[in-house]
Amino acid sequence: MTASVNDAMGGAGDLPALGVAPRHRLRLEPAEPDREARGEPLPPAVFEIRDMAVHYGSAQALAETTLDIHANTVTAVIGPSGCGKSTFLRSLNRMNDSIPGFRLSGQVLYRGHDLYAPATSRVEVRRRIGMVFQKPNPFPKSIYDNVAWAPRNLGMRTGLDDRVRHALEQAALWDEVKDRLRESALRLSGGQQQRLCIARAIAIEPDVLLLDEPASALDPLATASIEQLIRALRHRFTIVVVTHNMQQAARVADRTAFFGLEAVDGRRAGTLIEYAPTRTLFTNPADPRTRDYVSGRFG
Amino acid sequence: MSARAASLAGRRPRGDQGRRTTGTPLRPAGNLRRRAAISRAAELAMASAAALAVALLVDVVATVVANGAPAISLAFLTQPSRGLAGGGIANALVGSAVMVALAAAIAIPLGVLIGLLLSEVAPGSRLASALELVLDMLQGLPTVLVGVFVFGLIVTAEHKETGLAGAVALSIIMLPLIARSSQQVLALVPGTLREAADALGVDRWRAVLGVTLPAAAGGIATGALLAIARAAGETAPLLLVDGLYDPAAFQLDPIAHGVPSVPMFIYTTYDLPAPSALSLAWGAALVLLSGVLVANIGARILLARSRRRMGL
Numbered sequence: 001m002t003a004s005v006n007d008a009m010g011g012a013g014d015l016p017a018l019g020v021a022p023r024h025r026l027r028l029e030p031a032e033p034d035r036e037a038r039g040e041p042l043p044p045a046v047f048e049i050r051d052m053a054v055h056y057g058s059a060q061a062l063a064e065t066t067l068d069i070h071a072n073t074v075t076a077v078i079g080p081s082g083c084g085k086s087t088f089l090r091s092l093n094r095m096n097d098s099i100p101g102f103r104l105s106g107q108v109l110y111r112g113h114d115l116y117a118p119a120t121s122r123v124e125v126r127r128r129i130g131m132v133f134q135k136p137n138p139f140p141k142s143i144y145d146n147v148a149w150a151p152r153n154l155g156m157r158t159g160l161d162d163r164v165r166h167a168l169e170q171a172a173l174w175d176e177v178k179d180r181l182r183e184s185a186l187r188l189s190g191g192q193q194q195r196l197c198i199a200r201a202i203a204i205e206p207d208v209l210l211l212d213e214p215a216s217a218l219d220p221l222a223t224a225s226i227e228q229l230i231r232a233l234r235h236r237f238t239i240v241v242v243t244h245n246m247q248q249a250a251r252v253a254d255r256t257a258f259f260g261l262e263a264v265d266g267r268r269a270g271t272l273i274e275y276a277p278t279r280t281l282f283t284n285p286a287d288p289r290t291r292d293y294v295s296g297r298f299g
Numbered sequence: 300m301s302a303r304a305a306s307l308a309g310r311r312p313r314g315d316q317g318r319r320t321t322g323t324p325l326r327p328a329g330n331l332r333r334r335a336a337i338s339r340a341a342e343l344a345m346a347s348a349a350a351l352a353v354a355l356l357v358d359v360v361a362t363v364v365a366n367g368a369p370a371i372s373l374a375f376l377t378q379p380s381r382g383l384a385g386g387g388i389a390n391a392l393v394g395s396a397v398m399v400a401l402a403a404a405i406a407i408p409l410g411v412l413i414g415l416l417l418s419e420v421a422p423g424s425r426l427a428s429a430l431e432l433v434l435d436m437l438q439g440l441p442t443v444l445v446g447v448f449v450f451g452l453i454v455t456a457e458h459k460e461t462g463l464a465g466a467v468a469l470s471i472i473m474l475p476l477i478a479r480s481s482q483q484v485l486a487l488v489p490g491t492l493r494e495a496a497d498a499l500g501v502d503r504w505r506a507v508l509g510v511t512l513p514a515a516a517g518g519i520a521t522g523a524l525l526a527i528a529r530a531a532g533e534t535a536p537l538l539l540v541d542g543l544y545d546p547a548a549f550q551l552d553p554i555a556h557g558v559p560s561v562p563m564f565i566y567t568t569y570d571l572p573a574p575s576a577l578s579l580a581w582g583a584a585l586v587l588l589s590g591v592l593v594a595n596i597g598a599r600i601l602l603a604r605s606r607r608r609m610g611l
Contacts, residue, residue, distance in 0.1 A: 093498065095494070095497065095498060098497070123500050123501070123502055124500065125500070126497065126498055126499065126500040127499070127500025128500070130498060130499070130500075131498035133491060133494065133495065133498075135491060137489070137491035137492060137494065137495045138495075139492060139495065139496075139510050139514070140492075140513075140514050140608050141513070149499075149501075149509060149510070150499035150500070150501055153499075153501045153502075153505045153509060154500065154501065184608070186608070197495070200495075200499065201498070201499070204499060204500065206500075
């Protein structure tokens with residue numbers, strides 16, 4: 001147990017402060033990792049991932065992975081660069097399909113339905129499983145039109161103004177933009193743009209939100225507000241967040257999956273090493289490789 | 300900072316000490332003098348070449364302005380040509396506008412569709428590279444050949460030269476310009492926008508129409524404007540397919556007759572055995588040049604605005 005772990009827990013919870021000077025930090029409700037420890041049953045699984053492996057051409061990006069992702073839970077995916085975190089995430093809403101050479105084996109069940117079955121429409125998959133990217137990517141349209149574009153195209157035209165407002169409120173952006181909804185979204189700051197992208201994603205009421213390093217391009221204050229948002233949104237959505245920032249995982253996630261690079265058939269591929277409640281993973285990891293990583297000894 | 304870090308910062312790499320030349324003045328040494336001379340000569344050559352290009356344009360513009368300005372008057376712009384008796388270029392201006400508008404109406408939709416195919420549907424495919432080659436060859440085709448082609452296609456079939464034939468010839472010249480510029484501008488639209496649209500569960504074609512195309516609209520318009528400017532000054536194909544018309548009349552039905560045009564006015568008036576004719580031809584050249592310059596500057600402004608809007 002070192003200071004870095006306490007730091008990782010954001011000072012929240014019952015860990016004693018080990019003489020670390022208090023920094024500006026948003027008050028976050030603790031990530032409830034004790035839910036499982038208290039013997040409460042986990043919410044039902046939204047994703048049941050069975051032996052999922054991913055190749056790009058002849059290169060294996062992800063070794064066979066099996067895990068469940070639970071409803072209304074924030075699941076973080078951490079690991080060093082190149083360990084297949086993003087590949088894993090993007091396989092959950094078929095964003096990898098457009099990458100040449102992409103091949104997936106095994107099975108990904110979303111609420112019991114095979115995500116990669118021939119009859120599955122990937123457009124419909126993405127309607128239910130939304131995604132927010134590393135770099136904010138608002139459309140070069142007005143703030144309003146950014147949020148309203150997808151609902152309009154998906155035929156959700158009634159009460160569009162309310163829908164836009166509600167999405168912006170959920171993304172904690174409404175108060176900042178309510179007087180300039182017609183302005184270009186490109187004039188917003190980076191943090192505001194990212195919250196706009198989250199509003200855009202939730203405006204079509206998806207079931208799951210996939211966040212691919214949503215705060216890595218943002219400054220610390222904007223990062224804090226995104227993290228707060230993630231905690232709040234889990235009541236309505238199931239959230240999977242990829243991050244290279246362990247502290248962030250510790251602050252926002254209920255459960256955390258740690259991926260590493262391991263030799264598979266003589267070549268290195270991303271491999272799931274440990275998947276556990278966040279607090280367990282950070283304070284009492286079962287695998288020595290996890291322990292080395294979370295204590296900062298590699299990666 | 301720890302004591303170890305401080306000692307690291309204070310230590311000098313050992314190899315550095317051998318290369319210390321603190322005594323000599325800071326003048327070029329070794330081959331630096333020769334390299335600097337070559338560099339200066341190359342810079343001079345580049346600057347001269349650029350100056351030559353600018354000087355050529357300035358000379359052309361100055362000559363056209365000097366010779367054409369005396370002919371410009373309200374009557375010159377508002378009255379039709381009266382052949383040997385003088386007159387103006389109103390009918391040629393309107394004729395050119397009709398023909399270029401027709402050509403644009405044909406070439407812009409086709410060109411943008413081809414650009415979308417190249418950039419959104421089959422980028423990097425074998426089809427795309429074959430199509431790019433075809434477009435580039437079409438763009439390099441001598442325009443008189445375009446005239447010959449349209450002559451065979453339309454004029455011989457109809458047994459008359461018409462404004463429509465002229466417009467078709469101009470549209471063939473515009474098409475590769477618009478298709479390639481649309482492709483290039485569409486390729487500038489950040490891939491992250493397509494990804495964002497994909498991730499919202501919206502069909503591909505709706506994403507293209509709703510996000511990619513609007514983001515590129517300014518740049519596509521820029522390309523179209525440049526193509527229009529190019530077509531407006533095109534003469535060779537018109538000589539073949541739209542050279543027979545009554546130069547003194549407003550013949551503006553492009554299907555029924557030949558239609559007058561500014562380039563053809565310049566070409567025919569220049570040859571007329573009347574003392575004022577040369578001046579009229581210069582005047583028309585000045586009008587044409589002004590139009591092309593305005594179109595080019597407009598295109599630049601449009602492009603800058605659309606790049607800003609795209610966030611580039």
